[in-house]
Amino acid sequence: MSPLNTDDLQQIFEKLDKNGDGLVSLEELNWLLEKIGVKFSVEELQPLLGKPSLDFNEFLFFYDSISSEKDNNISSSSEVLVADQESNKESDLVKAFEVFDLNGDGFISCEELQNVLSRLGLWDESSGRDCRAMIRVYDTNLDGQLDFEEFKNMMFLTI
Incomplete structure (x- = not known):
């Protein structure tokens, strides 16, 4: 049992997408972070996302990329x-x-x-x-x- 399965991530995505455009913007992501007490500026989020907004598949990829362990075959x-x-x-x-x-x-x-x-x-x-x-x-x-x-x-x- 995983607390954050695809359905949970879909629910989070839909809650973040306040304007219902099918994209999570930097402002919408920042809203969530502020709600849980994490302070970032939109300018600090831009390099992390690499773009001004994410669709659901990109959101999943972003989640996977920040939560996955690094490959063990790392060059020196x-x-x-x-x-x-x-x-x-x-x-x-x-x-x-x-x-x-x-x-x-x-x-x-x-x-x-x-x-x-x-x-x-x-x-x-x-x-x-x-x-x-x-x-x-x-x-x-x-x-x-x-x-x-x-x-x-x-x-x-x-x-």
Whole structure:
């Protein structure tokens, strides 16, 4: 079970596409980031996207590209760059974890997960989703919440 399957990504895309033009613009993406507490300017997003807007297939490709692990066959000339990217990836994961860890105790509880998903417009009581079941999939120590390592494993396993 993956928390972000194609249906979930389609729902996120549709929520981001506020003007309904079938494209997610930099402004629409920035709206989502601001909603979850991540501050970027539109100018900072432009180099990341490489274009002013994304259709759904490009959005999926963008999601895949930012969430996939790098190929293990890396040439020695790019090892420094990859090490820097891995450091940035870890830093990005820490920031993402902090978005969900609302009380700052180092764990993501069911209530925190539901709160953040609700703020993103991705939680629907009638959908039958159970945040305890979502957490249980990656909760290796069975304490009912996610610590950073479990969260990191979840992010890499949902690729």
